[in-house]
Amino acid sequence: xxxxxxxxxxxxxxxxxxxxxxxxxxxxxxxxxxxxxxxxxxxxxxxxxxxxxxxxxxxxxxxxxxxxxxxxxxxxxxxxxxxxxxxxxxxxxxxxxxxxxxxxxxxxxxxxxxxxxxxxxxxxxxxxxxxxxxxxxxxxxxxxxxxxxxxxxxxxxxxxxxxxxxxxxxxxxxxxxxxxxxxxxxxxxxxxxxxxxxxxxxxxxxxxxxxxxxxxxxxxxxxxxxxxxxxxxxxxxxxxxxxxxxxxxxxxxxxxxxxxxxxxxxxxxxxxxxxxxxxxxxxxxxxxxxxxxxxxxxxxxxxxx
Numbered sequence: 001x002x003x004x005x006x007x008x009x010x011x012x013x014x015x016x017x018x019x020x021x022x023x024x025x026x027x028x029x030x031x032x033x034x035x036x037x038x039x040x041x042x043x044x045x046x047x048x049x050x051x052x053x054x055x056x057x058x059x060x061x062x063x064x065x066x067x068x069x070x071x072x073x074x075x076x077x078x079x080x081x082x083x084x085x086x087x088x089x090x091x092x093x094x095x096x097x098x099x100x101x102x103x104x105x106x107x108x109x110x111x112x113x114x115x116x117x118x119x120x121x122x123x124x125x126x127x128x129x130x131x132x133x134x135x136x137x138x139x140x141x142x143x144x145x146x147x148x149x150x151x152x153x154x155x156x157x158x159x160x161x162x163x164x165x166x167x168x169x170x171x172x173x174x175x176x177x178x179x180x181x182x183x184x185x186x187x188x189x190x191x192x193x194x195x196x197x198x199x200x201x202x203x204x205x206x207x208x209x210x211x212x213x214x215x216x217x218x219x220x221x222x223x224x225x226x227x228x229x230x231x232x233x234x235x236x237x238x239x240x241x242x243x244x245x246x247x248x249x250x251x252x253x254x255x256x257x258x259x260x261x262x263x264x265x266x267x268x269x270x271x272x273x274x275x276x277x278x279x280x281x282x283x284x285x286x287x288x289x290x291x292x293x294x295x296x297x298x299x300x301x302x303x304x305x
Contacts, residue, residue, distance in 0.1 A: 001233055009241040012225050017248025019218035020086035021256050023077065026210035030199045032077035033187035035211075037180045040069055042215035044176040051167075054174040060163030061171070065178025068156030072149045074183065079145030083138060085259045088130060090249025091269050092146045095127055097276045099154035107158050116279045123275025126268040133264040168227025169220070176219065243273050 001009070026035050054061050080089055098120045104110040112120070127147070134143050165171035187196055199207075229238045246269055253259040 005229060005232070008225050009229055009238060010244060012222050012229075013241050013244035014248045015217055015222045016242075017090055017245045017250075018252045019214055019222075020080075020090045020249045021252050022210045022213040022218070024080060024086040024253070024257060025206055026214065027077065027081050029202075029204060029207035029210070031187060031191035031195050032081040033074065033183050033191055034196050034199060036069075036073050036077050037183035037187060038211055039073075039215050039219070040176040040178075040183075041180045042211055043219040044173060044180070047173045047220065048177055051170045051173050054165065054171050055167055056163045056165050056171065060159055060165075061174050062178060063159040064156045064163065064171075065175045067152050067159055069175060069179040070182060071152030072156060073152075073179070074186075075145045075149035075152060079142045079149065082142040082145065084134075084142035084146050085253060086257060087246075087250035087253030087259045087261075088134060088143075088265065089146050090253075091246040091265075091272055092127060092130060092143065093150050093153065094243075094246055094272050094276050095123065095147060095150040096153035096157065097279055098123055099151050100157045101279060103154050103158050104161075108161065112279075119275045119278025121275070122278065123272045126271030126275060129264055129268040129271065133262065133268065168230070169224040172219065172223040172227075243277055246273065 023035075026039075029035075030038065076089060076093065080086065084092075101110075101112050101116055101120060105112070131140070131143055134140075163171070226238070250259075250261060250265070250269060254261045
């Protein structure tokens with residue numbers, strides 16, 4: 001890779017890591033489901049008017065939109081709203097690679113090799129350490145919701161693998177059209193029209209900045225750069241850079257939000273990153289699983305990330 005493209009890959013990882021800080025800021029101004037609906041309205045419009053058709057069957061646009069944008073981000077936003085720290089959320093979502101591997105067995109006919117299994121065990125031990133450290137005096141439900149978000153991301157990865165979109169940016173714009181209406185309806189049903197109207201009528205500068213960042217920087221700019229790099233170099237080369245997301249997520253959360261970086265959390269981060277790296281890099285030499293993981297990283301712009 002050229003130095004310019006290495007810098008671009010690191011920039012995308014940083015963009016997605018810092019995104020968790022902006023999500024946390026946005027949740028201070030909006031109910032979570034309303035915030036999610038607004039995020040994807042801003043991401044989809046007006047871009048959807050100019051990008052052309054998604055170049056894949058509509059069922060895959062709906063499937064990825066439902067799994068990734070609604071399921072993944074819905075659970076993530078609600079989990080963070082209930083107290084899951086931004087930095088830890090960026091780490092726990094890395095479990096998506098493990099869930100993708102597990103789901104690829106029945107849905108794609110893939111079989112994990114020895115190193116994928118070893119990597120999965122290491123990463124799962126890191127997730128368990130997060131659960132133990134965070135669960136002491138904190139709402140365990142928030143952790144479980146974010147972990148459920150990783151399952152949603154994995155389902156979206158499988159659907160993206162099936163769809164195989166030729167233009168990642170265009171596909172993401174159309175996927176962003178799916179969640180606004182159902183998330184708005186769920187927000188009205190569970191969060192109430194009163195809180196929604198109060199949030200919309202008292203928009204602060206920080207609220208607007210957070211919406212702009214998560215919609216344009218994290219979703220459209222991040223996804224566009226990531227797709228370009230994968231088309232140029234292949235997912236096997238680019239995928240490991242996503243392991244930097246929790247590094248930037250946890251460090252920026254500690255710096256901006258003053259989240260605690262305890263020894264167990266740092267140790268958990270190391271375990272998860274090492275485990276995921278084994279499943280995504282070394283395991284590709286041993287088994288066809290990497291094909292589904294490539295799709296995982298190809299469709300992983302929604303890193304919030």
